[in-house]
Amino acid sequence: MLSIIVFGASGDLATKMTFPALFALYVRKIIPEDFQIIGYARSKLSQEAANKIVTAHIPIDDTVGASQKALNTFVEHYKYVPGTYDKPESFEMLNSIIAEKETAPASECTRIFYLVLPPHLFAPVSELIKSKAHPNGMVTRLIVEKPIGFDYKSADAILSDLSKHWSAKDTFKVDHFLGEDMIDGFTAIRFANSMFEPIWNREHIESVRVDFREDFGCEGRGGYFEGAGILRDVVQNHLLQLLTLLCIEEPKSQDAEDIIKCKVDFLKSLHPVSKEDIVYGQYTKSANGKVPGYRELDGVADDSEVSTFCALQLRSEAPRWKGIPIIISAGKGLDRDYFEARITFKRREGGMFPTVDSSNVLVLRVYPKEFIALKGHIKQPGFSRQIVPVTLDVKYPEAFPDTWIHKAYEVVIADAINGKHTHFISDDEVRTSWKIFDDVLDTTGDLSPLPYAFGSHHGPDATLEFFKKRNLEWD
């Protein structure tokens, strides 16, 4: 019997991400037939109301093998339990409710507690789970969602508290980006293709960057975002992780431990980001006046200094990367919506085409519409001998039309069910990644975000200067 207990079950994230992923795994039979799902939150909801919340964002048409019948059966395995996050008796009650369905011996049961909660609740909830809902002899796992903490100090405190009650083996810290199919495949792209090995270094690479751009803003999320900002919401949370996968040394094996060790080694090679290496921005209303600026949103302070855009350079002391720019850029309210990693190779010096900008770029597009592309140059077809840029690519929707590319959450939850840590992050990673950004988390004073209009191409104008100073281009 598998029991999955979702804390924060009435919240936005659980509704939009967690339950659709669980349903997809159910349809794919990753979740065993003998299962129950319990949603737990403070809201007092009837089972009927809770069922509506669970099914609200499950797109049957988008899920391979799904049907209304399957969804109905799925819901029959769901039970909603209202309760507090701080009272022991609530957790005793929860334990009783879980146990009602667990007719098999403890050794044949698994409980997965999924905390889709703000980080300050991680410690008290995990402690109460351990003391009240953790029967002896049963496999129990704790999944916590990023962000973990607010800065290094708070993250360290949370991790220390968690480790008092939960071993690293039983704890799964989610960065759902690591479940994105393209990102999941970074290691294979990098290490399964021998042709990249001779050129994957500072001698041949001019820059490595991760670009995350959204053409929408923070409507409806202002309250949450106000307490986070772009650096915490996306950069420290997610983008640093996948940048790491592009830059690590080759792990000894595909075991999670070996991969994580290499990731931590790379993270530790990075200098803390300084003020000179980062640009922050905050969007104002769009040029046509139709879209409100960030400060005009509900839940946002009139004088908010929270950033909705940043571009930063990382500096690594690793022999492979020392001296080349490693760039992360992320922004909301821009003019395009995509997420990709981009490795630019150095131009050749001299040669028979000396005046041509003949750099190559390897692009790994995470979304929309996953692709891998190598941008290069060929002779223009026809009589001409002009050089034209061209792209060699594999577009996943075209190359794999019948393949169901799993949503990120499906991958990470499946791994937690199977006890695999590959797509999760370790405590070392969390601590080290916060250290990198600790000096630039306070976006006031020197780091006050600069304004840019919603729909802007490059965020604040200072971005262009930032890139120019590093001999790079925004596009």
Next chain:
Amino acid sequence: MSSANLSIKENGAMVVFGASGDLSKKKTFPALFSLFSEGRLPKDIRIVGYARSKIEHEDFLDRITQNIKIDEEDSQAKEKLEEFKKRCSYYRGSYDKPEDFEGLNSHLCEREGDRSTHNRIFYLALPPDVFVSVATNLKKKCVPEKGIARLVIEKPFGVDLKSAQELQSQLAPLFDEKEIYRIDHYLGKEMVQNLVHLRFCNPVISHLWDKNSISSVQITFKEPIGTEGRGGYFDSSTIVRDIVQNHLVQILTLLTMETPTTFSADDLRDEKVKVLRRTRLGDLKDIVLGQYVKSKDGKKPGYLDDETVPKGSRCPTYSAIPCFIDTERWRGVPFLLKAGKAMDIGKVEIRVQFKAAANGLFKDAYHNELVIRVQPDEAIYFKMNIKQPGLSEAPLLTDLDLTYSRRFKNMKLHEAYEALFLDAFAGDQSRFARIDELECAWSLVDPLLKYMEEEKPVPEPYEYGSDGPECLYSFLKKFGYIYDSPDYYDYPVMSVPSDH
């Protein structure tokens, strides 16, 4: 730049020798019309077809236009064709009598009208044994006093090193090297032209382009047809002469040469010659020679079934030849030149296989390859590994692909001959073979030609429509090529294996 390399923009005339032949009808005149209709030939161009056959003017016009395809509804194209016909004429003559060349000169002057300058291109689509005779007479009778003269010669140039050198020693006193344009029409192929750009404009490729990264290279030429009825010609000009020495060696040089100093014709060809001088055959005993027998279904005849083929002929219709280049960059890398007739498909392709990663994290990963498809369906692609989409972590072989027809939808790829004729008028010799290139190319294959002549090795049989002789696979294996594509892989279409 000497006047020899000036572009001919006016006062132009072209004489097509061998004008009654197939090449002329199928390739030469369609290419000339295409250039003419696009306004790329000198505006006052006159074209004269010359051959020994007696052909009436109207018949000649019919003959040269029957392979020119234009839309019946396209009145503009029709007008162009009528204008083109007015520029064309036929002159009958021998290849050895001076008076016939005097007559040709008179005919040219008549067609050219009142010009003070005459720029003439003489295109010899002729057997090599008459090159010298024609060139001698042209020099004496048809080279203009004032103007440019160019000799465009169709390959093959000789039948071996000795005959090529002899031929050259007779041509050299007549025409300067800068006046001679030796055609290898493969150098006019879009993808062959592109090799230089691909290598030198893309740092990813140029950094990988050496023995440390590359384990083997195959250059493959396949024709899906046999010699049907042309075996007599074929037997005296074997697959090695006809294709390997003619075409594949040229591709090999562009693939392996060092960076030219500039894009000029001579700098480019200097580098080709340098690399050719360091190129040698592998052991003769390793060479695979094949001869096709009838097809599995019995419908296609074997080579020896061709009535024009001498009985008991041992002429190979397939060859796979290992070459090595003794330079620091390429030492130890086998370059496998493969060519065959009566095969499963028509294809010309370059396949560069990269070495496997040492002690790799993904031990079951497939070898990377860069494939350049010269024809059909021009394309460039890398074979690479990705994670299989979905929950699986197994490597999956896929392509980073550029297929020209998909990417350049408005593209019109010109026939190779169009590009080369245009170059001849422009005075650009980059895509024509220089004499020292040819001598090196013949030097390369001469040991094999002698071996075949003296030892008369028995070619391995292979069925018409097959992939070549059975021993090809052990040949490839011996030279380090790894066949590791999974069953589901089939460029460019693939279906993904199940996750489970």
